[in-house]
Amino acid sequence: MGSNSSRRHDAIIVGAGHNGLVAACYLARAGLDVLVLERNTYVGGAAVSRQLYENFTYSNCSYVCSLLRTEIIRGLELPRFGLQIIPYEGGCTMMRNGDHLALYDNHDALRREIARHSKRDAEAYERYLRDMLRQCRFIKPLLLREPPDPTSFKPRDIMELLHLGKHFHGLGEERMYDTLRFWTMSCADFLDEYFESEIVKAHLAGSSIIGTALGPRSPGTAYVLLHHYMGSIDGTVGAWGFARGGMGAVTKALAASFEASGGTIRSGAPVNQVLVHNGRAIGVVLDGGEEIHAPVVVSNLDVRRTFLETMDTKDLPPDFVEQVRNFKIRGSSGKLNIALDGLPRFPAIPQGSPSTRGDMHVTDTMEMLERAYDDWKEGRWSRAPYIDMLIPSQIDPTMAPDGKHYMSVFVQYCPYRLAAGEWNAERRQAFGKTVIDTIAAHSPNFKDLILHAEIRTPWDIENEVGLTEGNIFQGELTFDQLLFNRPIPGYAQYRAPVRGMYLCGSSTHPGGGVMGAPGANAASAILRDLRKTQ
Amino acid sequence: MLSESEPHFRQPLLKTPFHERARAVSQVDSFIPWAGYTTVDVFTTVEQEYFAIRNATTLYDLTPMVKYRIAGPGAMRYLNRLMTRDIAKLKPGRVAYGVWCNDGGHLIDDGTVFRLGETEYRLCTGERQLDWLLDSAVGFEVEISEVTQEIAALAVQGPTSCALLKTFGLAGVERLKPFELAHFLPPPSLGVAAIMVSRTGFTGDLGYELWMRPADAEAIWDGLMEAGHTRGIRPIGSRALNIARIEAGFLLPNFDFVSSERTLRLGTERSPLELGLGWLVDFQKGHFTGRRALLEEERRGPRRRLVGLDIEGTKPAHNALLYSDNSGKRQVGSVASATWSPTCKRNIALAMMDAPHIEPGLTVWAEIYLNRELVWERRMAQAKLVPRPFFTPERRRLTPPADC
Ligand SMILES: Cc1cc2nc3c(=O)[nH]c(=O)nc-3n(C[C@H](O)[C@H](O)[C@H](O)COP(=O)(O)OP(=O)(O)OC[C@H]3O[C@@H](n4cnc5c(N)ncnc54)[C@H](O)[C@@H]3O)c2cc1C
Helix, strand or coil: CCCCCCCCCEEEEEEEEEHHHCCCCCCCCHCEEEECCCCCCCCCCCCCEEEEECCCCEEEECCECCCCCCHHHHCCCCCCCCCCCCCCCCCEEEECCEEEEECCCCHHHHHHHHHHCHHHHHHHEEEEEEEEHHHHHHHHHHHHCCCCCCCCCCCCHHHHHHHHHHHCCCCCCCHHHHHHHHHHHHHHHHHHCCCCCCCHHHHHHHHCCCCCCCCCCCCCHHHHHHHHHHHCCCCCCCCCCCCCCCCCHHHHHHHHHHCCCEEEECCEEEECEEEEEEEEEEEECCCCCCCECCCCEECCHHHHHHHHCCHHHHHHHHHHHHHHCCCCCCCCCCEEEEECCCCCCCCCCCCCCCCCEEEECCCHHHHHHHHHHHHHHHCCCCCCCCCEEEHHHHHCCCCCCCCCEEEEEECCCCCCCCEEEECHHHHHHHHHHHHHHHHHCCCCCCCHHEEEEEEEEEHHHHHHHHHHHCCCCCCCCCCCCCHHCCCCCCCCEEECCEEEEEEEHHHHHCCCCCCCHHHHHHHHHHHHHHHHHC | CCCCCCCCCCCECCCCCCHHHHHHHCCEEEHHHHHHEEEEEECCCCHHHHHHHHHHCCCEECCCCEEEEECCCCHHHHHHHEEEEHHHHHCEEEEEEEEEEEECCCCEEEEEEEEECCEEEEEECCCCCCHHHHHCCCCCEEEECCCCCHHHHEEEEEECHHHHHHHHHCHHHCCCCCEEEEEEEEHHCCCCCCCCEECCCCCCCEEEEEEEEEHHHHHHHHHHHHHHHHCEEECCCCCHHHHHHCCCCCCCECCEECCCCCCCCCCCCCCCCCCCCCHHHHHCCCCCHHHHHHHHHHCCCCCEEEEEEEECCCCCCCCCCCCCCEEEECCCEEEEEEEEECCCEEEEEEEEEHHCCCCCCCCEEEEEEEEECCCEEEEEEEEECCCCCCCCCCHHHHCCCCCC
């Protein structure tokens, strides 16, 4: 075909995000000749560690490793290739009145701490955790498997899933009703069923809106809350924490595991088009025009980017293209990575408390969280944003020089499109200032310690990582885009409507986060198809 | 709530008002957490402590028992709806053991209810559940608050306990009948307030429980130790008590059942009927939480049942799986609590058995692992289904007790 045509491979993976690499590893281990093509000069996508300031390492995008499936870590021998996950403890929300709510690991300390705010809530917290864990146990078996019926393209309905749940996982009716509630309820309504204390609710609600263009009172946010608990059910030690060396350690280990099985990674190799011939994917063309052929092409990019930007829509069914266009993938998060000359003081947190070594927040009411969302709807970043702030260098000594600290600040909400006009350097700085002021309101010496700050808006995230609109999950985690509906109803099985073409990114079931399940599921779908045709 | 000087993230466990006294006589420094407090597991040796329960008098700090004050004009109706037994029958000055369930008829917890007055009760339980108690209170004229930290509690148990309490100065204590409570003024020299004494306990033996102000705890401990020093009085830890409670056939949460408020898996909840507590369920008394489900369960018969086992050999059948024959092919249940009974000289256990296998006198096989100097062996031991309690001495009920 093309003049530049190079060697043939069994499979090409477009994108070296963690899911692309997970899929690549499984395919290579099955004996395929696999080539991974990455646009950036480094691998990792949104799971990356970079040095942007002298001797400091940032987890530029994702920063907490809590969802990565143990089966994957084990199956791909990631510890052998350098991955170490180290736990962190606790967390807190600092309050505007100078008090705080801490979440301690120790059960008794935690009970006494919550009881300080509400005695009843201290005990309701047990019921809350129980219900979360019960639900996670239900969802978990669905994570590392394809959505119902892998061989058919028939749209699935909820009754079928419930049927599946009942018969294959021995579930009771009651728990399935609870599942339906999770998928449809708002986080605020859900938490109201357990708690009376505003601060307890505000602290817990954070997980329901992270990366989500919804407010705590929007239906569906209860599920996002659950999604974030998924990592905590394995009960294995070290399932929740930091990847030692930053989140890039995950993708570094994956890349090493892949290369050890004979795979090849080419970075700085942006794919321009997926080649389709007679309704079959046959390879890709790079930006420079180079063509590479393979009977299997797997895209790690989100659905929108895959089908609208690297494919010719004429090769796709029109209704499918329409649904891809409507796929909800709105940017709502920003991130600051900050190099600090020392440890900031937080007067609200008592001396010696482990709380500064966990995730810290400053949103102390549900109202404040909902107002933060209102700003986003109106096309501006939250004036009082929700922040998820950690100082990993207190636990991971490899992130910053001794005595200095790396701070990761995840910010919700920040729009992709500003009402005031395009993102530019000045607006980026103004966004950064809002966040820094928010932190400084709780830490008098914070500003003086700042050595360097990387400020990332959804626009930056889209441009650097390739996540459309900067949506961290490659698509909202709402029920219309989950399970058999993810990414597109009727096409939920990692297979594109073009033969030989697959999706393996977070746009597919079970969704975003550094989990690896979409990549692993995609690989097994591909291997099953290959076995069928042989 | 945070009365301690140390912040709770440094010292998560609270100390009971007896802590300093207990620490002073603890020889082996063996403490365990219990319901948010640090408590003694063993003071000297389990054996010495156990035999003091069955032979002399023992002190056991039960302050961590979670205590709720339930008061108001609707208190009785509230408790009657909450619990499965008929609380309307409980007169002031009396105590009753009881259980409560969720709507599915699954056990949430067991505990004792003290009727302190016409409209005031105290509920003592193993685990905190204010959340459930308040949810259940909607529509009742009742006030519920946790008073665990406001009351220190000490169990005084053993065959000489009544005589000892009399020597201590509680005149008339010998007239207390089982499950009765009364207030007594200890000798004025101690400078303490009146204490409440109930003839209750977890040993299945003669015994009393003393309820007092935390400020008076040390003086009363000292007074009792003084009064009992010629009678072999001994503080005991949880390990010795556990042997006595298995002999008495009492259930321990998280060992013999898990509260349905805590279970994650389906089928791990337990009903009172399964646990042999059917006698605590009164279907005649009117509506109570879980009634419909329990009626249905009674009609169809429980799926499994807690039974008493007498097992050959002397090695306790901890966590043993039970089989229908010694081939070990068909599992019919598993052991919940097991101990060698030093008094009965029997190897006893409480076990959960699948319903179809249960008939008195039946024999099953327990798979027991033996550690022979780190060489492990598996033994199939014959186990006979026997009635509970395993040990129930006459002195437990005698009023006044023989030596008083
Ligand atoms: C700021 C931020 C914070 C987050 N925090 C967390 C967290 O703490 N914990 C957590 O679990 N998750 C977190 N997430 C979410 C998580 O990081 C992502 O959902 C996940 O990393 C996505 O992985 P992926 O492999 O599906 O896709 P990606 O990581 O997006 O990978 C896609 C890859 O494709 C490459 N690519 C794009 N276009 C092309 C092209 N044309 N040719 C070749 N290559 C191309 C990209 O460069 C990229 O490497 C966060 C995300 C963001 C953005």
